[in-house]
Amino acid sequence: MLVLTKTDLKPADELLALYGPLDIPVFSIDDRRVPEALRESLVNQTTVLVGHSGVGKSTLVNSLVPDADRLTGHVNAVTGRGRHTSTSVIAMHLPGGGLIVDTPGIRSFGLAHVDVDRIIHAFPDLAHLTRDCPRSCSHDEPDCALTTALGAGCPPEVRSRIDSLRRLIRSRVDSDADERAAGA
Ligand SMILES: Nc1nc2c(ncn2[C@@H]2O[C@H](COP(=O)(O)OP(=O)(O)OP(=O)(O)O)[C@@H](O)[C@H]2O)c(=O)[nH]1
Numbered sequence: 001m002l003v004l005t006k007t008d009l010k011p012a013d014e015l016l017a018l019y020g021p022l023d024i025p026v027f028s029i030d031d032r033r034v035p036e037a038l039r040e041s042l043v044n045q046t047t048v049l050v051g052h053s054g055v056g057k058s059t060l061v062n063s064l065v066p067d068a069d070r071l072t073g074h075v076n077a078v079t080g081r082g083r084h085t086s087t088s089v090i091a092m093h094l095p096g097g098g099l100i101v102d103t104p105g106i107r108s109f110g111l112a113h114v115d116v117d118r119i120i121h122a123f124p125d126l127a128h129l130t131r132d133c134p135r136s137c138s139h140d141e142p143d144c145a146l147t148t149a150l151g152a153g154c155p156p157e158v159r160s161r162i163d164s165l166r167r168l169i170r171s172r173v174d175s176d177a178d179e180r181a182a183g184a
Pocket residue numbers: 005006007008009029030031032033051052053054055056057058059060071072073074075082083084085086087103104105106
């Protein structure tokens with residue numbers, strides 16, 4: 001699920017529209033007020049909060065678990081970055097049953113360590129299209145069956161999924177190049 005915090009600071013509509021095609025549950029938190037539907041969806045589940053430093057994970061845990069007492073930190077007004085306040089992973093019991101896990105904020109997200117052929121597994125909806133790909137297809141080349149699928153009559157939602165996959169593959173190639181440059 002996606003939980004968008006701090007909608008009191010900026011309207012969420014535009015950002016949420018980006019995630020619409022994923023068709024996953026989405027909740028917004030306006031000024032630290034946790035929607036009842038979010039509380040209910042956590043009952044008897046184990047939920048791990050993942051996000052950049054300063055997005056409000058520990059603040060959310062403090063609202064969900066009255067005696068959690070997780071330390072929260074201010075966001076730097078100039079850079080907009082958090083201060084990596086939480087440094088440990090802690091699981092806490094929710095009053096209604098289930099566990100909520102607070103984690104330290106991630107610094108950056110990259111896929112350089114993930115094989116390209118594993119990235120395609122995150123797109124099971126495209127798997128049937130890649131059956132006709134050449135062996136060891138990069139899925140971002142003219143001979144790729146996805147390129148054929150992008151032809152006339154390709155539904156917009158399929159097009160956007162293929163675009164999304166290829167953006168990920170390219171960002172991975174770019175981050176490899178960045179790492180090589182940094183190592184040189
Ligand atoms: N305006 C606003 N501020 C919020 C909201 N939720 C959290 N904050 C503030 O955001 C700041 C960072 O919150 P934290 O809960 O420490 O963030 P975190 O994600 O746990 O950060 P790390 O532990 O560093 O990963 C604090 O000053 C919170 O009070 C919200 O809905 N609206």
